[in-house]
Amino acid sequence: MAEQHPFDVGIALEHSDDGTLRGRTDPGWNNMVGPFGGITAATLLHAIESQPDAHGAPLTLTVNFLAPIADGEFQVSARALRTNRTNQHWYAELSQDGAPKTTATAIFGIRRETWSDTELIAPDVPVPEDLPEPGTPRGVAVWIGNYDMRVIEGPYPGPDDGPSPSSLTKLWVRDRRGRTHDYAALTALCDIFYPRSYVRRAQVGPAGTISMTIYFHADSAELQSVGDDFLLGCARGNRFSNGYFDQSAELWSRSGALLATTHQLVYFKA
Amino acid sequence: MAEQHPFDVGIALEHSDDGTLRGRTDPGWNNMVGPFGGITAATLLHAIESQPDAHGAPLTLTVNFLAPIADGEFQVSARALRTNRTNQHWYAELSQDGAPKTTATAIFGIRRETWSDTELIAPDVPVPEDLPEPGTPRGVAVWIGNYDMRVIEGPYPGPDDGPSPSSLTKLWVRDRRGRTHDYAALTALCDIFYPRSYVRRAQVGPAGTISMTIYFHADSAELQSVGDDFLLGCARGNRFSNGYFDQSAELWSRSGALLATTHQLVYFKA
Structure with missing residues (x-):
């Protein structure tokens, strides 16, 4: 039997008799506290995708992180x-012992051809092959080792x-072990x-x-044509105040297709 | 008895015995089909704010529009x-005859002072007093008449x-009859x-x-200090394709405070 890719292990769910799904945190996706938010978000998207009555493909997903997920099983x-x-x-909910830990709302839909244009301009950057390969991850957060950033x-x-006047990060990223970018993988990359x-x-x-x-x-x-190639990610904060900031980010294909735009609200102490 | 401001009529809710809230669409907030999305979003935020156990002030709100709201009562x-x-x-839900029409997730929170900075740069624009007052609204959408845009x-x-290479809109907006900008009013303005x-x-x-x-x-x-003054709104689309586009927008105070950032997914035919 072929071994499952670590990403698919991370988002794996089992159908149980009461109609809910059961998953388990995977140590390979650990963050500082609980799992990497991106793998949790991907798990919730995957839960919706795998419903027999799911209709169309993801258009939008909002994930709210209510409380840390403890190591072990979740529903x-x-x-x-x-x-x-x-x-x-x-509407989807990840819970442990009956307590909701993460919620998601999503809209799936049918796409049909219309007038189209990407108004946002793709940044001009060096190709990933001209940038140094990342070293061994520093071990702060285990999940980072799953990616070539x-x-x-x-x-x-x-x-x-030292401090920087800009919060802008531009990076190339792909799965270190060559998993293709489907909607679940793209979801994780947004975080x-x-x-x-x-x-x-x-x-x-x-x-x-x-x-x-x-x-x-x-x-x-379009996603399929990207395969497991590097994606270009750009992220910046807009306003930092009173313990919160918002981040706006984009994921681009190497050929300049804007695959996803994504936004976050983040709490911080400083 | 003082007459209620039209905005407060638009978001008014009555507590009913079963713990739910009851509202009613107001013709003054009509859009082409059903009410203006902004007044619906504000109603949902208001429903949360008015819960006795609400804790802190709004940090983020996501509203999904499932189906048109029919004229009349809703829960x-x-x-x-x-x-x-x-x-x-x-989690909040607006329904009619048991069918959900609009859902919302929100996070409320306590703000505490931290390091702060607005990284996004406020656009340099003429003051609203130097721009023409809007004429009588064209009557396409009734709700527009509530605002001085x-x-x-x-x-x-x-x-x-003719067609434009840019989807950017910059406008000043305030309530035409001088309602102050609280979180509910700000929510409506985001749409x-x-x-x-x-x-x-x-x-x-x-x-x-x-x-x-x-x-x-x-x-x-900060909201209180803005009063009922004009806010500067800027909005642009990032990618238009397959019947959908995303919009990113900001609302600024006249003094250059970034009050809210807001994003949408919009379906369109073209």
Whole structure:
């Protein structure tokens, strides 16, 4: 039997008799506290995708992080709230011992050809092959080891870095072991960016996403054509105040297709 | 008895015996089909705010529009899913005859002073007093008459306008009858922008928000200091394809405070 890719292990769910789904945290996806938010978000999207009545492909997903997920088993429920002719609205919840830990709302839909244009301009950056391969991850967060991240601008602050007037990070990223980018993988990648406050202040400290929204622009064929190639991620903060900041980010294909735009609200201490 | 401001009539809710809230669509807030999405979003935020166990002030709100709201009565339920020390997670639903029409998730929280900075740069624009007052609204959408909107750039397309390479709209907006900007009013204003596809193509056609997310940056004191003054709104689309586009927008105070950032996914036909 072929071994499952670590990403698929991370988002794996089993159907149980009461109609809910059961999953289990995977140590390979650990963050500082609980699992990487991106794998949790991907798990919730995957829960919806794998429902027999799911209709169309993801258009948007909002994930709210209510409380840390403890190591071990969790339950996921996913419920279609409304099915229209061209779209479908979902509510999903990840819980442990009956307490909700993460919630998601999603809209799935049918895409049909219309007038189209990407107004946002793709940044001009060096190709990933011209950037150094990342070293062994520093071990702060285990999940980072699952990705090959090549930072162009706005790195995770090192001991010699000083404050920066800009929180902008540009990086190339792909799965280190070559998993293709489907909607679940893209969901996880939308949460790949370390807190923008770290980049601004060159200091790490308590910080965590409390809400993340994704707008999926790529249709299935476009995603498929990207395969497991590097994606270009760009992220910046808009306003930092009173313990919270918002981040806006984009994921681009190498050929310049805007695959997803994504936004977060992050709490931080500073 | 003092007459209620039209905005407060629009978001009014009555507590009923079964713990749900009852509201009623107001013809003064009509859009082409059903009420203006902004007033619906504000009603859901207001439903949460008015719960006796609400804790802190709004940090983020995501509203999904499932189906058109019919003229008449509706029910709203709001449920705290989790209360943490500094934040609280909510789920709210607006329904008619038992069918959900609009859902919302929100996070409320306590703000505490931290390092702060607005990284996004406020655009340099003329003051609202130097721009023409809007004429009588064209009557396409009744709700527009509730606002004094003064467009700086990217107007609603007129018969003589041609396609534009940019979907950017910049406008000043305030309540026409002088209502102060609290979180509910700010929520409605986040949905003030006509579809970005109209600006690009200089054509109106079927289009509607299917999901809207708001990050509230202003604390209560900052909002209070704005009073009922004009706010500067800027909105642009990132990618238009396959019947959907995303919009990113900001609301600024006249003094340059970034009060809210907000994002939408919009369906359109073209």
